[in-house]
Amino acid sequence: xxxxxxxxxxxxxxxxxxxxxxxxxxxxxxxxxxxxxxxxxxxxxxxxxxxxxxxxxxxxxxxxxxxxxxxxxxxxxxxxxxxxxxxxxxxxxxxxxxxxxxxxxxxxxxxxxxxxxxxxxxxxxxxxxxxxxxxxxxxxxxxxxxxxxxxxxxxxxxxxxxxxxxxxxxxxxxxxxxxxxxxxxxxxxxxxxxxxxxxxxxxxxxxxxxxxxxxxxxxxxxxxxxxxxxxxxxxxxxxxxxxxxxxxxxxxxxxxxxxxxxxxxxxxxxxxxxxxxxxxxxxxxxxxxxxxxxxxxxxxxxxxxxxxxxxxxxxxxxxxxxxxxxxxxxxxxxxxxxxxxxxxxxxxxxxxxxxxxxxxxxxxxxxxxxxxxxxxxxxxxxxxxxxxxxxxxxx
Amino acid sequence: xxxxxxxxxxxxxxxxxxxxxxxxxxxxxxxxxxxxxxxxxxxxxxxxxxxxxxxxxxxxxxxxxxxxxxxxxxxxxxxxxxxxxxxxxxxxxxxxxxxxxxxxxxxxxxxxxxxxxxxxxxxxxxxxxxxxxxxxxxxxxxxxxxxxxxxxxxxxxxxxxxxxxxxxxxxxxxxxxxxxxxxxxxxxxxxxxxxxxxxxxxxxxxxxx
Numbered sequence: 001x002x003x004x005x006x007x008x009x010x011x012x013x014x015x016x017x018x019x020x021x022x023x024x025x026x027x028x029x030x031x032x033x034x035x036x037x038x039x040x041x042x043x044x045x046x047x048x049x050x051x052x053x054x055x056x057x058x059x060x061x062x063x064x065x066x067x068x069x070x071x072x073x074x075x076x077x078x079x080x081x082x083x084x085x086x087x088x089x090x091x092x093x094x095x096x097x098x099x100x101x102x103x104x105x106x107x108x109x110x111x112x113x114x115x116x117x118x119x120x121x122x123x124x125x126x127x128x129x130x131x132x133x134x135x136x137x138x139x140x141x142x143x144x145x146x147x148x149x150x151x152x153x154x155x156x157x158x159x160x161x162x163x164x165x166x167x168x169x170x171x172x173x174x175x176x177x178x179x180x181x182x183x184x185x186x187x188x189x190x191x192x193x194x195x196x197x198x199x200x201x202x203x204x205x206x207x208x209x210x211x212x213x214x215x216x217x218x219x220x221x222x223x224x225x226x227x228x229x230x231x232x233x234x235x236x237x238x239x240x241x242x243x244x245x246x247x248x249x250x251x252x253x254x255x256x257x258x259x260x261x262x263x264x265x266x267x268x269x270x271x272x273x274x275x276x277x278x279x280x281x282x283x284x285x286x287x288x289x290x291x292x293x294x295x296x297x298x299x300x301x302x303x304x305x306x307x308x309x310x311x312x313x314x315x316x317x318x319x320x321x322x323x324x325x326x327x328x329x330x331x332x333x334x335x336x337x338x339x340x341x342x343x344x345x346x347x348x349x350x351x352x353x354x355x356x357x358x359x360x361x362x363x364x365x366x367x368x369x370x371x372x373x374x375x376x377x378x379x380x381x382x383x384x385x386x387x388x389x390x391x392x393x394x395x
Numbered sequence: 396x397x398x399x400x401x402x403x404x405x406x407x408x409x410x411x412x413x414x415x416x417x418x419x420x421x422x423x424x425x426x427x428x429x430x431x432x433x434x435x436x437x438x439x440x441x442x443x444x445x446x447x448x449x450x451x452x453x454x455x456x457x458x459x460x461x462x463x464x465x466x467x468x469x470x471x472x473x474x475x476x477x478x479x480x481x482x483x484x485x486x487x488x489x490x491x492x493x494x495x496x497x498x499x500x501x502x503x504x505x506x507x508x509x510x511x512x513x514x515x516x517x518x519x520x521x522x523x524x525x526x527x528x529x530x531x532x533x534x535x536x537x538x539x540x541x542x543x544x545x546x547x548x549x550x551x552x553x554x555x556x557x558x559x560x561x562x563x564x565x566x567x568x569x570x571x572x573x574x575x576x577x578x579x580x581x582x583x584x585x586x587x588x589x590x591x592x593x594x595x596x597x598x599x600x601x602x603x604x
Contacts, residue, residue: 010514011522053511054509056511057509058507058510059507059508060526060546061438062435062506062508062510063435064431064434069448073448073451077455077456081460084460358423359419360420360423378423
């Protein structure tokens with residue numbers, strides 16, 4: 001039967017109208033014919049399957065973006081939008097600044113590389129001493145100057161009174177209490193592991209929010225001419241105003257002298273670049289022998305090579321305090337880093353999508369899966385949860 | 396625990412609503428969902444890639460600062476297609492003015508692509524040409540209507556608005572186009588089915604754009 005078909009290869013089939021008809025509309029004569037043909041010529045099955053496979057790849061007007069083209073186009077669109085916005089905002093901001101008080105925010109991200117810096121040694125060595133840390137790595141720990149250790153699992157609020165009394169509460173319920181012997185030489189230490197958050201009221205009334213994976217060191221009372229604390233990780237702080245006792249935040253790489261009342265510090269070991277972001281007020285950043293002044297809405301980035309100052313959207317840097325992450329044209333890689341730190345899960349990100357730029361808000365739900373769902377909904381990515389890590393990959 | 400989660404798109408109206416309430420995330424979502432589809436549509440008119448990209452940027456720029464335009468919009472896709480086409484028409488007019496050519500219409504073309512790479516390049520071209528040649532017997536409007544109907548699965552209503560004609564007129568236009576294809580090629584029926592088939596394939600593809 002129909003000997004010409006016996007010599008056909010897949011391209012020949014593809015050019016045969018009867019064959020195509022059968023593929024696109026499997027009824028009637030053609031259908032009967034081809035079904036019989038395959039029965040009689042099982043050896044042709046392979047060629048036919050191949051032709052079917054090729055035909056499935058037919059597309060009309062299949063124009064698409066090249067790699068990165070969509071992203072680059074969006075970036076330039078965002079740039080155009082923010083330029084226009086900035087022009088609009090200038091007038092509004094001028095009016096607002098008249099009424100502006102002293103509120104200020106700093107975000108610092110640190111990477112430990114300056115061995116010569118004494119503060120590095122201080123914080124590093126204290127971390128080594130704290131072998132208690134290993135006992136319950138998942139709990140928040142407060143190590144008082146009298147070596148008393150208070151640990152708790154919940155995201156708690158801590159209050160240190162001027163007399164050294166410490167009260168730890170969660171949802172307004174007191175869950176722990178202690179008393180730090182007043183000592184001017186040693187420091188209390190608060191360790192907030194990954195996946196936890198905490199807040200603290202210092203003896204002078206200063207409020208501090210401590211983000212995941214951070215260590216904060218503070219004295220029982222601020223008795224000297226200055227108020228000083230140390231941080232490795234990220235904090236947001238509202239400093240009680242006291243012009244006679246300036247406030248200093250020391251991080252492994254540099255220190256910040258706060259002239260205003262509010263700021264945020266982030267100094268994570270694993271982050272390469274440090275940054276300080278100021279909401280309102282004034283701040284001096286001391287790095288090596290240099291002092292840099294920062295004005296509202298400005299961000300200063302410091303790494304081993306350079307110091308750079310730029311205008312930013314401040315809320316992007318303090319949104320974690322309100323249980324969400326906000327970002328503008330941030331790479332997916334850095335966003336996943338923040339999510340990973342917050343939930344204490346290892347997240348692996350496919351190289352191809354690391355540099356995808358994202359803008360928007362991410363609510364930090366109780367379950368990381370809800371966060372991942374939001375990400376995959378918005379970007380063309382998928383994720384897979386395995387036993388000990390999450391993999392995010394291109395769709 | 397292990398799992399594979401497919402992105403679920405929220406309702407279009409929700410998206411418009413979020414955008415109207417100032418949510419920039421909704422804006423990025425709309426962009427990621429439509430930028431490439433708009434690009435493919437624009438390419439059908441034969442403009443340069445860069446020019447189409449600029450036009451798409453203009454569309455989204457306008458959308459960002461004039462969100463209120465979307466207040467009564469129920470069909471975002473049609474609205475974006477319309478915005479892009481208007482932009483392209485404007486661009487075309489400015490070009491035409493220089494070239495002094497009397498034409499205010501855009502020409503829509505169909506390009507066939509066999510994506511499979513196992514088949515020899517020559518064979519591939521031959522099959523692609525065969526399909527493209529079929530569409531050449533249609534008018535530009537017929538091609539555009541067929542593209543929107545069968546590849547983009549648009550309603551006759553939406554196509555009508557894009558082609559400045561009524562929905563019944565689009566039906567007639569499409570029917571005539573298919574009849575024409577049938578006359579030229581006695582396998583017009585086949586083509587009709589081909590469209591249905593392509594539409595199905597594209598439906599899956601759209602989800603990935």
